[in-house]
Amino acid sequence: MGLIPYKNEEYLDWSDEANVAKMRAALKDVGGRLGKSHPAIIGGKPIETDGEIVSVNPADPSQIVGRTAAATEREADMALDVATGAFEHWSRTTPESRARILLRAAAIMKRRRFELLAWEVFEGGKPWNEADAQVAEGIDFLEYYAREMLRLKDGVEIYAIPGEESRYSYQPMGVGVIIAPWNFPTAILTGMSSAAIVTGNTIVMKPSEFTSVIGAVVAEIFEEAGLPEGVLNFLPGYGSDIGDYLVGDARTRFISFTGSMKTGLRINELAARQIENQRWVKRVIAEMGGKDAMVIDDSADLDSAAADIVKSAYGYSGQKCSAASRAILHADVYDEVLGKVLENARALKIGLPAEEDGATVNVGPVISEPQFEKVSGYVDAGKQEGDRVLGEDPGDPKNGYFVSPTIFAVEPDAKVAREEIFGPVLSVIKARDFDDALRLANDSPYGLTGGVYSKNRDHLERARREFKAGNVYFNRGITGALVGVQPFGGFGMSGTDSKAGGPDYLPLHMLARTVVERF
């Protein structure tokens, strides 16, 4: 297949008035379509359920973004059945034809880009630049995995012994259950689903209950791209209602999960249990949480370090698994860096992303009332544990789930410095020296992202070897991994290190087969 080389989708330039005008038009258009109902789609057919999920705008919870079906075990059973049937033909389609569907889906996403951004703003509460980066990432996943499948379609080279031919190739696995989080509702859902589909599997796609409307839009795009009925079965529902059923069922061949450590570990445990009629060891791909640290040593460019700490800590209100939630500062530069961090953080504009001037908003709401309560609880805990140097008590959630950027100066063993908060809360910790800083950074069960700001070559080389994280960044921010450029996934309790957007990702969705013939 002749294709141009892979290249990341460029981000939109919000200083360009034409883009701002298109975004305002998209917000108006999507704003006029809020409140609609979206059924589950199983085998290409709309399926209504008894219950429903009501999705609201986190910046204005009185505004209903949409309603979706809330699947029960009955619909989960239907979806697994249909996916099992569809696997028979889909697994026999050519890799080229499957790749073409991803390329078409990417083209549709490009054409519908501003509309997708508007859904992200309404349902996810995302500032425009965050929404844009995320939709661009969704497009990248489609373009990248299409090419990756073409790279792997004939297998990979291995050695042979004289007189024999050895072949090592990949084949589809079966029915995959895709379970996604709400924080990257277009990118991660698209990425996990497209990887499973392009490798010849059929899927039951369960979006987060907080972003099910975006899930419906993603499902619609795959349908529009020509994916045959039954290959992708869209099953919105609560994890507590259908999660265990989908994971535990004997028809499920693999589970691709992104979300919290708690849910990921439960899935891993349940998937490992053998039940009647089960004919395989289920494979679990699980990407989970983080408590990511940025270390700043005494040789660093302190202005850049402070700016990148703030960007990494407060982008999408800190609701990224990659977010900087710990800044570990060398004692000699502690006061100066903290001062600069405060200056940058105070300049952030908190606001309503769906407004006309949304392009200028840096920090929007957190996603939901439960998340608001959780983050507020950590703010209370932080006040007991340390010194709150920035931030106010959260207001009334009825007015939107807003939590202002918050900084605690704390000891490393404080709860706020150890547990994943997933909100705009940064813990600042003083380290004696670089050794101490690296030790503190590694002192976490998680190991997702991490960063070091330094001009000291020895420090950078040491961190290159010893920083215990799947994605380590030097002298830059620690969020926003680019597909194909910064494959993403964590160590430790951050997951199975699947490295989404990297060369090892697609094989996780296939069975590798060795065939040898003696002549």
Ligand SMILES: NC(=O)c1ccc[n+]([C@@H]2O[C@H](COP(=O)([O-])OP(=O)(O)OC[C@H]3O[C@@H](n4cnc5c(N)ncnc54)[C@H](O)[C@@H]3O)[C@@H](O)[C@H]2O)c1
């Ligand atoms: N490592 C990564 O790449 C990555 C990326 C994004 C988010 N995350 C993590 O995700 C978390 C935030 O997302 P969240 O709040 O949606 O996580 P979550 O674990 O609460 O939910 C994730 C998904 O799991 C489903 N679920 C809930 N209970 C289930 C069960 N028993 N069985 C099966 N599925 C179940 C939910 O409905 C949802 O679709 C954070 O911890 C964040 O760090 C990690």
Ligand SMILES: N[C@@H](CCC=O)C(=O)O
């Ligand atoms: N891959 C994203 C994070 C995804 C999780 O929230 C990043 O690199 O910032």
